[in-house]
Amino acid sequence: MSRSTADSASSVPLPTPKERRRLREALALSEEEVAEAMGVTRATVRSWETGRSAPRGRKREAYAKLLGTPGPTDLVRPEAEPPAEPRAQAQEHSQQPQPQPQASAAASASGNVRPRAAVKRAAKPPRAPSPAPAISPGPARKGPSKPPERLRPVAAEAPAEPAAPAEPAAPAGPAQPPALTPEEAFDALYAYAAPGLVHQTYLLTGRRRLSREAVEYAFHHAWQRWPEVAVDADPVGWVRATAYEYALSPWHRFRRAHRHPDAPPTEANRRALLGALLELPPSYRRTVLLYDGLGLDLPETAAETEASTPAAANRLLHARAVLGRRIPELAEPEALHRCLSALVAEAPTATLLPARAVRAGSERRTRGWTRAVLGVTAALIVVTGFTAATAPTRYIPVNAPGEAVDGVPVRGGPQKLSPEDLELRDKLRAEPNPGPERLVPAVG
Structure with missing residues (x-):
């Protein structure tokens, strides 16, 4: 290729x-x-x-x-016309029977053939999709399911075709607003989404300090990956998913500051609903908040929670059943949707850091991690070099001295002579007796 x-x-x-x-x-x-x-x-x-x-x-x-x-390959391209044939040859071809068009390998080579699974499905009669549990849609969603405002970067316009020279110049319209810099776009996204995300995260965890920490963490990562977030179709959803993942992490239970939830609100209705939400498993709690609280549809909810659509539907049904048993007034999906929507739409009261401080913290955190990685790498290089310089170049075997071990038989062979044995040996060597007489030890 x-x-x-x-x-x-x-x-x-x-x-x-x-x-x-x-x-x-x-x-x-x-x-x-x-x-x-x-x-x-x-x-x-x-x-x-x-x-x-x-x-x-x-x-x-x-x-x-x-x-x-x-x-x-699907774009329309001008094709060159075939060369004109002579009149007689054209008539001869017109008299011959034309072959019927058939699917051949040439059609596959053109690139306009669907993959194998789609071809097999086209040959079979259509079947209904996998049945998902029936979910009451609740009240009709008024307006769009997501926030109407989207903070998208100004995309570069494609080069336009050259205009005809004879056209007169059109009168200049209103001046276009200048494109936002990355810092300005991030600040606008933070000011628009951060307060609401803190309130939503508090509904998920019941911990105000953890909710602010999760949102700041999410925006730190958003600024580190701003080229990716800026071109995302839903930047608020990107930050929301990151904040939810951090807030619902099970490792926070080992931190003393986040081990227990905050004091419940004083209102009886809010206290009962928040307590019922916190009794749900984290994935079920997140699903019901996205679907009934924020108004996302089922496929979007399943995609954000990284689950299949039937699994998201089952979680939603289970969460509704548990909330209905705890609070009988919310047994109907419409009532639960109204209550959660009103709870999510409340004006947030959390005080957040300014956007400039969040950006500075993200950059400081990135520099800290970079320096830590460089420091660890340098330490490993120094330790490796010191080990290579001081290591012996050859193996020197070590002869350990013998030790008496109980239960092990005495080694065979000559033993060490005592002083008496040495004296006797010297005497025998000094006074040899070549005759047949016996050696009689003298009594001293």
Whole structure:
């Protein structure tokens, strides 16, 4: 594959991760079928739909066609007309029977063929999607399910086609507002979303200090990854997911400051609802807050909680049942939706750091981690060099002295002579007796 072909395949536009999941479910395709068609694993398809990674090259183009996004081969290109044939040859061809069009390998080579799973599904009669538990939709969502305002960076406009020279110049319209700098865009996002996120995180955890810490942590990461967050279709959702993940981490139970929730509110209704929410498991608590509190639809809720749509539906049903048993007035989905929506829409009262301080803290934290990594690396290099310089170049065996061990037999062979034995040996060597007489020891 040439470089130009690879660049064009890598530039195929893809929908947002949440939209990818919605399009797959609209086509009644499972993750296994998409993975089989693309030649990847199910975990890879799930990472594509959660935004952790994205396909490249040929797989990106095939994935875009599977979801229904037009790729570069789907664009209309002018084709050169075939050369004109002689009149007689044209008449001869017109008299011959024309072959019927058939699907061949040439059609596959053109790139306009869907992956294997989609082709198999097209050959079979359509089937209904996997049944999910029936969920009462609750009251009709008034207005958009998400906040109407979106803080998106100003995208660079595509180069326009050259205008005709004969057209007169149009009168200048109103001046366009200047594009926001990264710092200004981050500050606007922080001022818009941070207070509400602190209030939502408090409803999830029941701890005000932890909620402020989670939101500051999320915005620290957002500033570190600002090029990624700035082009995200839902930057508020990106920060919200990070804050929820940090706030619901089970490791906070080992911290003394966050071991127990804060004092419950004085109002009886709020105290009962907050207590019932805190009795739910974290994943169920998060699901019911996103669906009934913020008004997200079921696929978006499942995508943000990194669960399948049936699993999110089951969590929602279980959470509603538990809340209905604890608070009979909220047994109906409409009443629960109204109560949670009013609770989420309350004006936040938390005092937050200014956006400039959050940005400075994120940069200071990044510098600290960088210096720590460099320090550890330098220490490892020094220790390795010192070990290599002082290590012996050859092996010197160590002869340990013998020790008497109980239960082990005495080694064979000559033993060490005592002083008497040495004296006798010297006497025998000094006075040898060559005759047959016996050696009679003298009595002294």
